[in-house]
Amino acid sequence: MSKLKTERKRLFDQITRKAIQDAVVNLVTRTGTRKVTMDQVAAEAGLSKGCLYIHFRSKKELLESVKTASFKPLGDQLQEILNGSLTPNQKIESIVHRLFSYFDENRGLFRFLLEEREIAQSQAIRQKNSRYRNFVERIANVLDDGVASGLFRHMDSRKVASIFIEAMIAMTARRLLEENPGPLDKDARLLIQVLFQGIALVHD
Numbered sequence: 001m002s003k004l005k006t007e008r009k010r011l012f013d014q015i016t017r018k019a020i021q022d023a024v025v026n027l028v029t030r031t032g033t034r035k036v037t038m039d040q041v042a043a044e045a046g047l048s049k050g051c052l053y054i055h056f057r058s059k060k061e062l063l064e065s066v067k068t069a070s071f072k073p074l075g076d077q078l079q080e081i082l083n084g085s086l087t088p089n090q091k092i093e094s095i096v097h098r099l100f101s102y103f104d105e106n107r108g109l110f111r112f113l114l115e116e117r118e119i120a121q122s123q124a125i126r127q128k129n130s131r132y133r134n135f136v137e138r139i140a141n142v143l144d145d146g147v148a149s150g151l152f153r154h155m156d157s158r159k160v161a162s163i164f165i166e167a168m169i170a171m172t173a174r175r176l177l178e179e180n181p182g183p184l185d186k187d188a189r190l191l192i193q194v195l196f197q198g199i200a201l202v203h204d
Contacts, residue, residue: 017055017069019045024066029108033063070109071131074102082138088146092195095139096168096188103172104184136161167191 023044027036038059042052056062081094103109139161146152171191175181 013055016045016047016051017065019047020052020055020062021066021069024062025070025108038062070106074099075131077102078135082142087151088142088149089151089196091142092139092146092164093188093192096191097184099168100172100175100184100188104175104181107176132165136165139164164195167195 020041023041024036027040027044036059038052038056039049041062042049045052052062056065077098078095081091081098084091086094136158140157143152143155143157143160147154147157168191171187175184175187181187
């Protein structure tokens with residue numbers, strides 16, 4: 001196969017997979033995971049069932065693929081922030097804004113993840129997920145950098161990182177469940193203020 005044909009096939013496969021993923025998110029948002037069938041996904045994506053099975057052998061494989069693909073753009077954006085030259089406190093603020101913005105822009109996706117219990121599951125279950133553990137470690141490293149540079153007080157950075165991540169998940173879920181969640185920036189500032197300043201009026 002020529003280089004041009006190979007590239008065309010790659011682009012076609014990429015477009016097809018995106019159409020399938022969008023179809024799954026749309027269907028799950030409307031009917032829930034258990035009612036979605038491969039026939040419905042193929043119809044929603046405008047594909048034949050045979051074409052769908054070329055890319056995914058089962059509904060379980062399809063749903064797992066959608067979850068992985070859904071997180072990738074957000075993961076890439078968060079990695080860019082974490083690897084960037086911002087100060088530790090600026091990184092924390094940017095992560096909050098980016099995560100809230102991503103799910104506000106993709107509310108159907110978040111409903112899909114809730115339906116699949118990717119978000120609704122307990123922290124104990126999430127701790128077994130390598131992607132989650134890696135994110136905790138990266139946030140803990142940012143907090144450690146903040147301590148070393150005199151921005152943050154000494155702390156158990158991994159515990160605080162877990163608290164921070166769980167707070168972001170809870171706030172994102174609340175924004176989804178509220179009919180009128182209000183300005184994104186207001187909720188982002190609230191979370192950042194609680195993390196950086198606490199809630200006490202008088203500090204020791």
